[in-house]
Amino acid sequence: MDAQRFKVSANVGSAGRLTIDLSALRANYLRLCATVAPARAAAVVKANAYGLDVARVAPVLDAAGCRDFFVAQYGEALELKPHVSAEARIYVLNGLLPGFEGDCATRGIVPVLNSLEQVENWNELAKARGQKLPALLQFDTGMSRLGLSMEEAVLLAHQPSLLDGVDVLYIMSHLASADEAESPQNAAQAAAMREFAELFPDHQLCFANSGGIFLGSDLHGALVRPGIALYGGRPTDVIDTPMQPVVSLDVPVVQTRTVPAGTLVGYSGAYVAKAERRLATLSVGYADGLPRSLSDRGAVSCDGVRLPIVGRVSMDSLIVDISDLPAGRLKLGDHVEVIGPHQSLEDLAADAGTISYEILTGLGRRFQRRYR
Numbered sequence: 001m002d003a004q005r006f007k008v009s010a011n012v013g014s015a016g017r018l019t020i021d022l023s024a025l026r027a028n029y030l031r032l033c034a035t036v037a038p039a040r041a042a043a044v045v046k047a048n049a050y051g052l053d054v055a056r057v058a059p060v061l062d063a064a065g066c067r068d069f070f071v072a073q074y075g076e077a078l079e080l081k082p083h084v085s086a087e088a089r090i091y092v093l094n095g096l097l098p099g100f101e102g103d104c105a106t107r108g109i110v111p112v113l114n115s116l117e118q119v120e121n122w123n124e125l126a127k128a129r130g131q132k133l134p135a136l137l138q139f140d141t142g143m144s145r146l147g148l149s150m151e152e153a154v155l156l157a158h159q160p161s162l163l164d165g166v167d168v169l170y171i172m173s174h175l176a177s178a179d180e181a182e183s184p185q186n187a188a189q190a191a192a193m194r195e196f197a198e199l200f201p202d203h204q205l206c207f208a209n210s211g212g213i214f215l216g217s218d219l220h221g222a223l224v225r226p227g228i229a230l231y232g233g234r235p236t237d238v239i240d241t242p243m244q245p246v247v248s249l250d251v252p253v254v255q256t257r258t259v260p261a262g263t264l265v266g267y268s269g270a271y272v273a274k275a276e277r278r279l280a281t282l283s284v285g286y287a288d289g290l291p292r293s294l295s296d297r298g299a300v301s302c303d304g305v306r307l308p309i310v311g312r313v314s315m316d317s318l319i320v321d322i323s324d325l326p327a328g329r330l331k332l333g334d335h336v337e338v339i340g341p342h343q344s345l346e347d348l349a350a351d352a353g354t355i356s357y358e359i360l361t362g363l364g365r366r367f368q369r370r371y372r
């Protein structure tokens with residue numbers, strides 16, 4: 001009976017509620033556009049739009065005027081394509097593995113070429129097809145992750161036939177320390193980028209991620225590539241007004257109890273109550289993306305009162321100390337805040353010893369997701 005009335009889903013009952021504010025996402029995108037104008041803002045929607053569901057996120061950005069979308073992997077480009085305008089460009093940051101060039105060209109997806117081998121494969125295909133094929137050229141300005149070295153760039157610049165089938169839309173690179181405004185690596189990478197740009201004077205630059213956008217216009221180039229700032233993360237340590245929060249998470253209480261001094265709490269008895277405590281067990285754990293590193297660290301919040309996590313985070317639950325709340329305030333089925341007005345995504349990430357990116361992309365599949 002129930003199976004007929006309700007779509008069968010894990011995301012009912014004791015699942016947490018993940019709310020994704022699409023109007024905040026839109027506002028963040030428009031703010032970034034205004035910050036970088038006359039440069040344009042792309043959107044980085046890799047990893048399922050940082051875990052927030054690319055099928056919900058991409059159409060909102062597209063409707064806000066975004067026409068450039070970056071993913072990491074080719075499969076993500078295919079997944080994204082039906083959710084954006086026909087004229088939107090989709091770029092694949094990690095480039096193509098051999099064998100995928102033909103399919104990519106046919107579908108009009110734009111690879112980032114990170115090595116001479118990728119340049120050669122793309123150029124050969126273009127010549128075989130008798131058409132120019134679009135691409136971005138990435139240079140390694142100091143991160144040693146992806147992109148052509150200076151020697152390789154010099155080679156390309158001096159042998160134009162290596163690129164004669166390629167329509168280079170932008171030359172790009174990526175900042176390793178843009179979230180730390182004072183890091184000398186930012187200026188060093190900017191200087192390296194200028195050297196690469198001198199080799200390719202006719203091409204526009206695509207350089208800044210979220211952090212780079214707030215480091216000044218000399219890093220903007222023609223197209224910026226924000227990710228985390230769209231989703232409400234803090235792009236850099238110097239920005240005074242935060243981005244609008246996009247994600248909030250509330251989870252239900254599934255049991256409360258009062259324990260006497262000396263009680264062992266959770267796996268391995270890693271926490272021992274020093275005095276009588278009131279505890280609540282919450283229906284959320286590391287399988288939902290709350291890292292196990294939050295064991296005995298970090299907290300949730302109720303009525304603005306901080307409720308510390310005690311003992312180990314379990315797969316499907318964790319235990320918080322609710323002694324600072326009035327007795328009876330929390331009962332079975334009440335929700336507490338994990339991410340929200342009293343505890344930001346960044347706060348939670350800091351307590352877990354990680355970054356907001358990892359929290360977002362790890363958010364599990366069991367939550368009830370609500371898009372506003």
Ligand SMILES: *Cc1c(COP(=O)(O)O)cnc(C)c1O
Pocket residue numbers: 044046093173174208209210211225226227228229
């Ligand atoms: C992930 C990524 C971005 C987006 O970075 P944010 O810090 O989330 O803004 C931009 N460019 C490249 C190459 C990336 O890998």
